[in-house]
């Protein structure tokens with residue numbers, strides 16, 4: 001039974017929204033606000049992409065930098081059980097590659113968005129990430145990757 005009044009429910013929802021900064025949710029909210037409509041985690045597609053844009057034949061996969069072994073400031077192999085993590089993360093990466101190939105073969109355009117776009121020293125402004133994702137969805141590129149900004153290598157004077 002639903003015991004919340006609509007006003008209470010709205011209040012709860014706004015609290016949830018204000019608190020939730022997970023990359024997928026930030027992305028979903030931003031792209032929705034930008035006028036794009038999508039489906040979530042379509043189970044019949046390889047890899048259950050996080051966001052599916054049927055109208056544009058595009059999908060977005062959001063990758064956590066640790067679990068997917070991104071070469072970036074957010075990833076560090078744990079000092080303990082190193083072999084276990086190495087094997088685990090390598091397995092994840094191999095699966096990621098297969099998923100992308102399967103999606104491309106079925107005519108989907110694939111954008112991978114790495115977590116370091118949103119978090120850590122190389123993060124980008126959220127509006128920029130949303131804009132770049134939107135351009136991909138509306139565009140014609142078959143495949144693209146969006147990651148945090150790399151800092152330029154400092155040059156010695």
Ligand SMILES: [Zn+2]
Nearest residue numbers: 065070072116
């Ligand atoms: Zn990363």
